[in-house]
Amino acid sequence: MRKNIKGFTLIEIIAVLVLTGMLTAIAGFGLAEVAKSFIFAKETRDTLQKGQVAMLRILKELVNARASSIAGSSDTSITFLSEHSSGPVNYTISLNGSNLELQSGAGTFILTDDVNNFDLNYYATYNGASFNSWQADSRIIEVALVLDGAEGITSSFSVRVAPRNL
Numbered sequence: 723m724r725k726n727i728k729g730f731t732l733i734e735i736i737a738v739l740v741l742t743g744m745l746t747a748i749a750g751f752g753l754a755e756v757a758k759s760f761i762f763a764k765e766t767r768d769t770l771q772k773g774q775v776a777m778l779r780i781l782k783e784l785v786n787a788r789a790s791s792i793a794g795s796s797d798t799s800i801t802f803l804s805e806h807s808s809g810p811v812n813y814t815i816s817l818n819g820s821n822l823e824l825q826s827g828a829g830t831f832i833l834t835d836d837v838n839n840f841d842l843n844y845y846a847t848y849n850g851a852s853f854n855s856w857q858a859d860s861r862i863i864e865v866a867l868v869l870d871g872a873e874g875i876t877s878s879f880s881v882r883v884a885p886r887n888l
Contacts, residue, residue, distance in 0.1 A: 765872035
């Protein structure tokens, strides 16, 4: 008579190993997708933060600009005198390749990189016709900035500024 031996057969062990391998592969792909999503969200957040900081700096300087000092304006650059507590400072905001730069007597600073488009428009009234350069009757400057972000997605920023020192 044969003894009753308890245990698993070879087929049962192989079936368990195959199922475990399949579950591990599925879980691994899921984790990889979660990691990619996390990296995408981080890069998108960084792009948005860079754009917001650059726009706030431009807004700050243009609000304090003397309208009578705006010179050399075009659709991609502007030179102006800005009022500060230490005295007036001459600034130029311009696009240099894919970098948006702020130039002053203290040097050249990169406001942001990965710039897809930078555009300046000038208005006499809020809803009036736009011009590509500062006119004698201009009172409002519109700044539009487009940054390249993660996976080719662009982020757009815009603001209209009325310099205080007209």
